[in-house]
Structure formats: structure tokens, C-alpha cells
Amino acid sequence: MKDIALDLGVSLMTVSKALRNHSDISQQTRDRVLKRMRELNYQPDWIARSMVTRRTYLVGLVLPDLMHSFFAEVAKGVARKLTPLGYHAVILNTEEDGDTERRHVEILLTRKVDGLIIASAQRSGQVELFETLRRREVPYVLIDRVIHGVEANFVGTKDEDLGAMATGHLIDQGCKKVAHIRGPQNGTGTARLKGYRRALTKRGMTIRPNYIVSGQYGDNTGYEAMRKLLKTSPRPDGVFCYNDPVAAGAVKAVLEAGLRVPEDIAIIGAGNVHYSDLLRVPLSTIDQSSATIGETAAELLCECMEAKTPAEMKRIFIPSRLVVRDSSRRNGTS
Amino acid sequence: MKDIALDLGVSLMTVSKALRNHSDISQQTRDRVLKRMRELNYQPDWIARSMVTRRTYLVGLVLPDLMHSFFAEVAKGVARKLTPLGYHAVILNTEEDGDTERRHVEILLTRKVDGLIIASAQRSGQVELFETLRRREVPYVLIDRVIHGVEANFVGTKDEDLGAMATGHLIDQGCKKVAHIRGPQNGTGTARLKGYRRALTKRGMTIRPNYIVSGQYGDNTGYEAMRKLLKTSPRPDGVFCYNDPVAAGAVKAVLEAGLRVPEDIAIIGAGNVHYSDLLRVPLSTIDQSSATIGETAAELLCECMEAKTPAEMKRIFIPSRLVVRDSSRRNGTS
DNA sequence: TCCTAATACTTTATCGCTCAAGTTATCCGT
DNA sequence: ACGGATAACTTGAGCGATAAAGTATTAGGA
Numbered sequence: 001m002k003d004i005a006l007d008l009g010v011s012l013m014t015v016s017k018a019l020r021n022h023s024d025i026s027q028q029t030r031d032r033v034l035k036r037m038r039e040l041n042y043q044p045d046w047i048a049r050s051m052v053t054r055r056t057y058l059v060g061l062v063l064p065d066l067m068h069s070f071f072a073e074v075a076k077g078v079a080r081k082l083t084p085l086g087y088h089a090v091i092l093n094t095e096e097d098g099d100t101e102r103r104h105v106e107i108l109l110t111r112k113v114d115g116l117i118i119a120s121a122q123r124s125g126q127v128e129l130f131e132t133l134r135r136r137e138v139p140y141v142l143i144d145r146v147i148h149g150v151e152a153n154f155v156g157t158k159d160e161d162l163g164a165m166a167t168g169h170l171i172d173q174g175c176k177k178v179a180h181i182r183g184p185q186n187g188t189g190t191a192r193l194k195g196y197r198r199a200l201t202k203r204g205m206t207i208r209p210n211y212i213v214s215g216q217y218g219d220n221t222g223y224e225a226m227r228k229l230l231k232t233s234p235r236p237d238g239v240f241c242y243n244d245p246v247a248a249g250a251v252k253a254v255l256e257a258g259l260r261v262p263e264d265i266a267i268i269g270a271g272n273v274h275y276s277d278l279l280r281v282p283l284s285t286i287d288q289s290s291a292t293i294g295e296t297a298a299e300l301l302c303e304c305m306e307a308k309t310p311a312e313m314k315r316i317f318i319p320s321r322l323v324v325r326d327s328s329r330r331n332g333t334s
Numbered sequence: 335m336k337d338i339a340l341d342l343g344v345s346l347m348t349v350s351k352a353l354r355n356h357s358d359i360s361q362q363t364r365d366r367v368l369k370r371m372r373e374l375n376y377q378p379d380w381i382a383r384s385m386v387t388r389r390t391y392l393v394g395l396v397l398p399d400l401m402h403s404f405f406a407e408v409a410k411g412v413a414r415k416l417t418p419l420g421y422h423a424v425i426l427n428t429e430e431d432g433d434t435e436r437r438h439v440e441i442l443l444t445r446k447v448d449g450l451i452i453a454s455a456q457r458s459g460q461v462e463l464f465e466t467l468r469r470r471e472v473p474y475v476l477i478d479r480v481i482h483g484v485e486a487n488f489v490g491t492k493d494e495d496l497g498a499m500a501t502g503h504l505i506d507q508g509c510k511k512v513a514h515i516r517g518p519q520n521g522t523g524t525a526r527l528k529g530y531r532r533a534l535t536k537r538g539m540t541i542r543p544n545y546i547v548s549g550q551y552g553d554n555t556g557y558e559a560m561r562k563l564l565k566t567s568p569r570p571d572g573v574f575c576y577n578d579p580v581a582a583g584a585v586k587a588v589l590e591a592g593l594r595v596p597e598d599i600a601i602i603g604a605g606n607v608h609y610s611d612l613l614r615v616p617l618s619t620i621d622q623s624s625a626t627i628g629e630t631a632a633e634l635l636c637e638c639m640e641a642k643t644p645a646e647m648k649r650i651f652i653p654s655r656l657v658v659r660d661s662s663r664r665n666g667t668s
Numbered sequence: 669t670c671c672t673a674a675t676a677c678t679t680t681a682t683c684g685c686t687c688a689a690g691t692t693a694t695c696c697g698t
Numbered sequence: 699a700c701g702g703a704t705a706a707c708t709t710g711a712g713c714g715a716t717a718a719a720g721t722a723t724t725a726g727g728a
Contacts (some may be wrong), residue, residue, distance in 0.1 A: 002684070011708050016686065024706055046444045047384055048684035052713050056381070058445075066409055067608060072400040079427060088441055091425040093413060107422055110380045111392075219608060248612040274401060274553060278582040279612055336714075345678050350716065358676055382714035385683050672727090679720070690709065696702090 001042040008032055019044060050112065059301060060108035061089045062118040064096045068245060070271040070290050071119060074143065077294020078117060085302055087114070096184070098122045102129050109138065115301045116140035124148040124186055139304035141297045146187035153304065154315040155297040157288045159188050162320050163195020164202075166240045166268045166286055169322055171203055173330045175238030175266055179211035181225040181250060183242030189214075192270070196240055211236055222249025230257050237265055238328070244269035248279050251327060255280060266328040277325065284328035287321045335376045342366055353378060384446065393635060394442035395423045396452040398430045402579060404605045404624050405453060408477065411628020412451060419636055421448070430518070432456045436463050443472065449635045450474035458482040458520055473638035475631045480521035487638065488649045489631040491622045493522050496654050497529020498536075500574045500602045500620050503656055505537055507664045509572025509600055513545035515559040515584060517576030523548075526604070530574055545570055556583025564591050571599055572662070578603035578610050578619055585614050585661060600662040604654075611659065618662035621655045 005015045010029065018025045018033035025033075050056045061078055063071045079089050090113065094101040101121045108116060118140060122129060130150045133140050141153040163180075170178050180196045183189030193212065200207050213228050215221040222241060229236055230253065241247035247269030254265050261267055261281045269276070272287035296316055304311050339349045344363065352359045352367035359367075384390045395412055397405045413423050424447065428435040435455045442450060452474060456463060464484045467474050475487040497514075504512050514530045517523030527546065534541050547562050549555040556575060563570055564587065575581035581603030588599050595601055595615045603610070606621035630650055638645050 012684095013686080013709080014707060016684095017707090020686090024704095026706060029706080043440065043444045045446065045684055047381055047390070047446050048713090049686075050381055050713095051385055051684080051715090052686045054713085066400065066406040067403055069401055069403065069406075072403075072406060075400055076427065076429075088426070092422070093410065095410075106377065110377045112379065112381050245609070248609060252612055275579070275582060275609055275613070278586055278614055279609070280614055280616075282614075346714095347679080347716080348677060350714095351677090354716090358674095360676060363676080379714055382683095383716075385685090385714080386716045388683085670728095673725085675722100675724080677720105677722080679718100681716105681718090683714105683716090686713090687711090688709105689711105690707105692705105692707080694703105694705080696704100698700095 001040065001045075004040055005033065005036055005042065008036055054112075056112050056114055057087050058111070058113045059087050059089050059298075060105070060113040060116040060118075061091045062094060062101060062104055062108070062116065062120070063091060064094050064101075064119055064121045066091070066093045068243075068271075069273045069275070070144075070243070070288070073274070073290035074119070074294035074297075077291035077296075078298045079294075080291075081295045081298035082302075087302070089117075094121050096121045098126060105129060105133070109136065114139070115305045117297050117301055118142055119144045120147055120186075122147060122186070124190065137310070139301060139310075141301045141304070143293055143297045144188060146191070148187055151313055153300055153313055155293055155300060156188075156317065157293075157320050158317045159191035160195040160198065162270060162286050162288070163192035163240065164199040165195070165320070165322055166192075166270060167196045167199035168203075169284070169324070170238035170240060170266055170268060170328060171199065171205070173238070173262070173266055173328055175236075176205075177211070177234055177236045178205070178238040178240065179213070179229050179232075179236035181222060181229070181239060181241045181246055182212055182214045183246070189242060192240075192242060219245070220249060222246035222251075223253045224249075226250035226253035227257075230254070230259075235265075239265060239267050241267060241269045244271045244273045244276050244283060244285055247283055247285070247327070248276075251280050251283070262326065262328050262330050266330060268328045272323055276323075279327075281327045282325035284325045285323050287323050289318050289320070292318050335374065335379075338374055339367065339370055339376065342370055388446075390446050390448055391421050392445070392447045393421050393423050393632075394439070394447040394450040394452075395425045396428060396435060396438055396442070396450065396454070397425060398428050398435075398453055398455045400425070400427045402577075402605075403607045403609070404478075404577070404622070407608070407624035408453070408628040408631075411625035411630075412632045413628075414625075415629045415632035416636075421632075421636070423451075428455050430455050432460060439463060439467070443470065448473070449639045451631050451635055452476055453478045454481055454520075456481060456520070458524065471644070473635060473644075475635045475638070477627055477631045478522060480525070482521060485647055487634055487647055489627055489634060490522075490651065491627075491654050492651045493525030494529040494532065496604060496620050496622070497526035497574065498533040499529070499654070499656055500526075500604060501530045501533035502537075503618070503658070504572035504574060504600055504602060504662060505533065505539070507572070507596070507600055507662055509570075510539075511545070511568060511570045512539070512572040512574065513547070513563050513566075513570035515556060515563070515573060515575045515580055516546055516548045517580070523576060526574075526576060553579070554583060556580035556585075557587045558583075560584035560587035561591075564588070564593075569599075573599060573601050575601060575603045578605045578607045578617060581617055581619070581661070582610075582613050585617070589614060596660065596662050596664050600664060602662045606657055610657075613661075615661045616659035618659045619657050621657050623652050623654070626652050 092104040215225040268284040276283040426438040549559040602618040604620040610617040
């Protein structure tokens with residue numbers, strides 16, 4: 001399209017410079033160029049531009065599950081920070097699968113994104129992907145899920161504390177037999193379980209292995225797992241669920257069994273998804289400020305991308321906050 | 335990186351062809367190239383490739399709201415169809431804003447996506463964006479929302495029928511005073527309202543203007559709108575809500591007012607979001623097969639992108655289906 | 669044996685842009 | 699009047715790939 005812009009009788013380079021507000025162009029020429037450019041509604045070809053500048057201004061955002069609105073909210077936060085800085089997020093969904101994730105990252109790399117934000121679905125210990133990233137010197141930030149054995153920038157929640165906070169809350173509400181529906185075998189799932197254990201131990205309660213159940217990761221996880229729990233004896237009177245979707249499923253199972261929440265069984269989740277308040281029983285949860293996680297990760301990544309020398313690694317923990325709703329509110333306490 | 339591949343003593347072109355299974359390369363050479371490529375773990379640079387081929391194998395997916403899991407599900411469907419064909423979806427969120435949408439589309443165009451799938455946030459009558467697309471001959475498919483005055487490929491729901499179906503169902507359940515919380519001023523919102531009107535007219539019921547309320551588009555739309563409705567007299571005994579998030583908010587408002595759903599007020603939404611079953615009152619809804627919408631749109635777009643001559647325009651309507659849950663189930667009828 | 673044709677490569681040009689290094693003018697001080 | 703600085707351009711080279719056309723080399727038929 002630039003050849004067309006040359007009907008102003010100036011060189012291609014002049015046009016190029018004019019478009020980028022380069023210093024050595026006269027105001028007059030710049031205006032002429034801009035005017036003509038609008039007339040032809042020409043748009044510079046980013047792909048060609050990227051090829052020579054080595055910058056795409058694209059950031060890959062790799063998420064395990066868009067249906068889980070926690071991640072949708074993170075994505076929103078990321079976009080909100082990135083857009084004003086001229087970057088754009090390319091969202092890819094791995095559906096919680098490590099291989100898909102690796103493929104998607106490869107795709108983003110061959111597409112030459114400037115950086116990556118990843119909520120990884122790699123099982124803990126699978127560090128290969130991150131080795132690759134380090135070797136290729138691609139700036140990246142992990143979010144939500146720490147990967148054991150990977151030294152990397154991280155933005156997320158202190159999951160062990162989160163687990164302890166949730167479990168502690170149930171105990172505070174008078175629960176004597178607290179169970180846990182655990183999440184996937186990754187940093188987050190494991191840390192929350194650890195927090196659960198810590199809280200029980202701290203209060204001198206015994207940890208019963210059959211109170212810790214897990215299910216396939218999927219829409220019915222919570223429901224299925226809770227049905228299992230309902231069969232254990234003695235039946236638990238409080239359940240800390242890995243996250244809100246799981247907790248919502250758990251509530252359904254409890255009610256279906258003819259029991260009451262929270263009177264018979266108190267339930268708490270994590271993540272504070274936007275519809276938690278509208279569920280069968282409004283759900284107590286731990287708010288993780290998902291949007292803030294996204295924003296912070298975006299900021300951190302920008303720092304890394306803009307830094308000439310590889311910036312030093314940071315781990316940023318966004319404080320989480322207990323949100324008490326009906327599903328765990330007992331005996332008038334708040 | 336190809337220069338490195340030249341330590342096999344073959345030309346750059348040979349390597350290029352080998353990587354793309356081009357016909358005139360001997361099996362032996364191809365193997366050597368592939369082997370060496372793996373050793374150096376070289377990845378072709380898509381950005382350079384795209385520059386000359388004019389194909390990026392990227393598809394822009396422009397959505398108004400990722401937090402609404404209807405769209406997240408659509409995205410999933412799109413990705414599922416696209417990935418096996420070698421395409422990838424770039425998801426951008428417009429947050430229901432027409433200007434943001436135009437900017438995002440521009441970005442995708444300068445990034446030279448091969449095609450677009452758009453659930454547009456343009457107000458009806460704002461056809462400028464689509465004019466641009468047509469002029470630049472970018473293949474695109476609209477989903478979910480018809481744009482009045484734009485001749486384009488479309489995949490979605492017959493919204494007027496959907497509205498009529500939902501409203502009709504409420505009437506069937508014995509509601510005498512059916513209200514409607516309407517959606518945005520776009521094709522979808524308008525068509526659903528039209529369907530609501532049609533159903534009422536068909537059954538000889540009067541249409542009361544104050545039974546049609548709208549709110550800002552946002553998380554509280556349903557809640558606020560329902561509070562308004564509760565003040566009207568006579569109070570409605572059935573409400574068809576634009577979509578499930580709105581309906582969920584409406585349910586909350588009803589319960590909060592000390593009334594029962596569905597006994598006092600029956601409620602139905604649309605979209606069948608994945609958590610509808612877990613809500614305060616399990617929500618009746620119209621299932622729109624969101625994933626199928628995504629898949630179909632992806633298929634249609636691929637046809638357009640692969641066609642040499644601009645393929646003829648198609649409008650595909652995915653059948654929708656009434657899902658009756660507690661929020662509208664009265665007097666033992668199902 | 670010679671000529672055609674397929675096979676397996678190599679060469680050259682180009683995609684749309686930017687970088688770095690020229691090239692003109694113009695202005696200014698001495 | 700002349701060297702040097704500045705402003706405002708222009709010129710080549712090249713980013714990493716591919717398409718198209720050209721060149722050997724071998725095979726086979728008449």
C-alpha cells in the first residue's frame with residue numbers, strides 16, 4: 001500500500017517514518033502522509049513490521065478452562081492492562097490438558113508472541129515446557145498455579161493459606177468433621193490440601209484419609225465427590241471444596257440427599273465466581289481477586305518484555321479474602 | 335535457522351520444501367532434513383511464512399463477554415473445529431462495546447487473520463464495520479446476533495421463536511401475567527421481545543408496556559429489573575428473561591422479596607449456561623446448543639476461507655430446545 | 669544412440685516493512 | 699566565503715520464508 005502513498009512523490013521510507021512519528025520528518029510532510037493514508041484507508045501490515053522489528057505486541061494467554069469464570073475474569077484483567085500499552089492478548093484454551101498446552105505454547109512461539117501468561121495444566125514435576133521457554137528466552141509469567149521445580153515469575157494466591165483459611169472458617173462455625181474435595185494433582189490442588197491439613201492439625205483435629213476425596217476434573221466433580229462423602233461414616237458436617245464450581249456441585253448432592261446446607265453440612269469453595277451469590281445456597285468462598293491477578297500478571301510481564309536484561313524473577317501473591325455467605329453460616333455467627 | 339539446516343549441504347529451498355512435504359523431494363533428503371530439524375529443534379517462523387503466503391491460519395473470534403459462559407462455550411466449539419484443520423482462534427473480548435469491537439477488528443485485520451467470527455456488539459443499524467469487512471473481502475461469520483441491514487453469513491438461534499417458546503411455556507404453566515426483562519438493543523434482544531409479543535398475542539393476552547423492562551447490561555441487570563417489576567401492579571406471575579444470567583438475578587430479587595419461585599412468579603431464561611442447574615432455584619431455560627453454534631460457525635468460516643470465489647451467503651439456525659427445571663414448573667405439569 | 673521426460677535440486681525475485689548509513693540542501697558563525 | 703552542524707529526506711540491505719522458473723542427472727523408449 002505504500003507504493004500508493006508514493007503518489008505524494010516521497011520515498012517509501014519517509015512514509016514509514018511519518019507513520020511512526022519518527023523525528024526527522026517535517027510536520028508538513030507528516031500531515032500530507034497522514035491525510036493520504038486516511039483517504040486510502042491504509043493500515044500498516046503488522047506482520048511485515050514484526051518480521052523486521054522482532055516485536056509483535058502480542059501476548060499469549062494460556063488458560064486451562066474458559067468455562068470456569070475465574071479464568072475468564074483473569075483474562076479480562078489481563079486485557080485491561082495490556083490494551084492501553086499497545087499489546088494484545090491471544091487467548092488459548094487448553095481444556096486442562098498438558099499436551100494441548102504444550103502444543104498451544106508452541107503455536108504461540110512460532111507466531112512469535114512477545115511474552116506469555118500461563119495458568120498451566122502441567123502436572124507438577126513436568127518442567128520440560130518451562131525449560132524450553134527459558135532456553136528460548138521468552139518472557140513468561142505463571143499465574144494461579146505454581147509449578148513445582150520451576151523458577152519463574154508468578155502471580156497468584158497463597159493456596160496453602162487459602163486452604164487453611166477456608167478450613168479454619170468451617171471449624172470456627174462449629175464443624176467437627178471437616179472433609180475436603182480436592183482439586184487436580186498440581187500446585188494449587190496440592191497446596192490447598194496442605195492448608196486443609198494444616199488447619200486441622202493446628203486445631204488438634206485428626207485427619208481422616210477418607211475425608212479427602214477427589215474426582216475427575218469436570219462439571220460433575222463436586223457432585224460425584226460429595227455423593228462419595230455422604231456415604232462415609234461418620235458423615236462430615238463441613239466440606240472445603242477446591243473451588244466454587246466443585247462446591248456448587250457438592251451443594252446439589254447434599255440437598256438431593258435430603259440434608260440441609262449449612263445446618264447438616266456446611267460448605268465453602270474458593271474463587272468467588274460471579275454467580276456464587278445466586279446459587280442454590282449462596283456460597284461461602286475465598287475471593288482471590290481474579291481480575292487483579294490478571295492485571296498484575298500483565299504488568300509484570302510488560303516489565304519483563306520491556307527490560308533489556310532479563311529482569312529478576314518475582315513471585316507476587318495477591319491477598320485473598322474470606323467471603324461468608326449462607327452455605328457456611330451457622331449459629332448466628334458471621 | 336534454515337542456514338543452520340544448510341550444514342546438510344542442500345539449498346534453503348530444499349529444506350523449505352522438505353518441511354512442507356512438497357512433492358519433489360526424495361524421501362532420503364526429507365528424512366535427513368527432518369532429523370536435523372529435530373536436533374536443532376527448529377520451528378518454522380510463521381510470521382515470515384505468512385508474509386509470503388498471505389495466509390496466517392489464524393481466525394479472529396470477537397466476543398462481547400467472556401464472563402458469560404454462553405460465549406465461553408461457543409469459543410470452545412469454535413476451537414474444537416478449527417484446531418484439527420490447522421487453524422487457531424484468537425479470542426478478543428469487546429466487553430459489549432461497539433467501539434472496542436471496531437478497534438479489535440482493526441487489530442485482527444492488520445494482523446492479517448484469515449477470517450473472523452463475530453458476536454457483534456454493534457447496535458442495530460450500525461453497519462459500517464461490516465461494510466469495511468465486505469470491502470476488504472475478509473471472510474466472516476456472524477454468530478448469535480443478527481445485524482439488521484447486513485447481508486452476511488450467520489449462525490445462531492431463531493430468537494423470535496425462542497422468545498415465543500419461552501413465553502408460551504410460561505403461559506402453558508398457567509401464568510396469566512407474563513412480563514419480560516429484555517436484553518440489549520440489538521438483533522437478539524429485539525427478536526426475543528418480538529417473540530414474547532407474538533406469543534402473548536397468539537394466546538389472546540394483552541401486552542402491557544410496563545411489563546417490558548430493561549436494565550443496563552451488567553451483572554445486576556436481572557436483579558434490578560426484577561425489583562422494578564415487583565413494584566408494578568398487578569404483579570406479574572411469570573417472567574421471561576433475556577438470558578440466564580439475567581434470570582438468575584431475577585430469581586434472587588423475587589426470593590429476597592419473600593415470594594416463591596415458581597409458585598408466585600415463574601421464571602425462564604435462555605442459553606442454558608452450565609451452572610443453571612445449580613442455581614438458587616434450578617432454572618428453566620432455552621438451550622441454544624452454544625457449542626454447536628461455535629462448531630457450525632467454524633465450519634462455515636472454513637468453507638468461506640477455502641473457497642476461491644466468495645461462497646454464497648448462508649444463514650444457519652441451530653434448533654433450540656426448552657429445558658424445564660424448577661423455576662417454571664407448576665402444578666405437576668412438566 | 670539420441671531425444672524426451674521425469675526426478676531432485678538450485679536460483680532468483682519478492683512479500684511489506686524498518687534500520688543504518690548515505691545524500692542534499694539550508695543555515696550560521698567567523 | 700567556507701567548513702561544519704542540522705533538518706529533511708533517500709538509498710540499499712535484509713528480516714525468514716515461499717513461488718516460480720531454471721538446471722543437472724538419470725531413465726527409458728524408438
